[in-house]
Amino acid sequence: MTETEKLLAIEEIKQVFARRLRYMDCKQWDLYGSVHTEDAWSETYGDLPAALQPQAGGVRNKVVGPQSLAAAIRHFMEHRTPITSVHHAHTPEIEFTSDTTATGIWPMEDHLWWRDGAREEHLHGYGHYLEHYRKVEGRWLICYRKLTRLRVDRTPGFYERLA
Numbered sequence: 001m002t003e004t005e006k007l008l009a010i011e012e013i014k015q016v017f018a019r020r021l022r023y024m025d026c027k028q029w030d031l032y033g034s035v036h037t038e039d040a041w042s043e044t045y046g047d048l049p050a051a052l053q054p055q056a057g058g059v060r061n062k063v064v065g066p067q068s069l070a071a072a073i074r075h076f077m078e079h080r081t082p083i084t085s086v087h088h089a090h091t092p093e094i095e096f097t098s099d100t101t102a103t104g105i106w107p108m109e110d111h112l113w114w115r116d117g118a119r120e121e122h123l124h125g126y127g128h129y130l131e132h133y134r135k136v137e138g139r140w141l142i143c144y145r146k147l148t149r150l151r152v153d154r155t156p157g158f159y160e161r162l163a
Contacts, residue, residue: 001099010094012140013102013133029074033066037134037143040075042069044147068081079115090127100135108147116157123154 001009001057016035025030041064063072076102077083096102104126112123127149 001096006096009096009102009135009140012105013094014092016140016142017089017092017104017106017129017131017159023090023111024073024077025085026075027074027077029070032070032073035142036066036069037136037141038066039064040066040069040141040143040145042072043091044143062141081116084113086111094162104131104133105129106131111126119155119157121157123152123158125149125153 020032020035022028023035040065046065063069077085087108087110089108091107093105094102095104108127108129110123110125110126112125114121130144130146130148131142132144133140135141
């Protein structure tokens with residue numbers, strides 16, 4: 001890739017990542033899978049108790065495929081009490097591993113709010129997304145994601161709403 005092609009690819013990867021966050025925050029589940037490859041997989045539920053983590057092939061904290069990714073995040077965001085969320089990503093480090101593959105590390109911050117009767121509950125998380133990207137039919141898409149959290153500030157009822 002030329003330097004210009006790399007810059008254009010980085011911008012496209014940033015757009016794909018931003019769309020994923022917007023689709024999640026706006027609960028556009030019909031579009032959420034569209035930014036992922038058919039074999040995309042995720043490890044983003046590792047901070048949940050083991051019994052509440054999604055599974056794929058008997059492996060905890062693993063979700064595979066765009067439809068399953070959308071279903072898992074939808075369940076998380078709408079189970080029992082709907083969550084209002086705002087996700088922010090900051091200054092990514094994007095590296096190309098070939099002309100059609102790349103990795104990205106995104107510092108992130110998320111805010112989640114929901115109601116427990118008259119009481120408002122919340123979660124405020126800080127950490128990083130590690131993602132892998134692949135160019136498929138001329139489009140950069142997400143093929144892997146892992147979320148690691150450095151800090152989580154939350155009210156006590158967070159895990160209970162998922163049980």
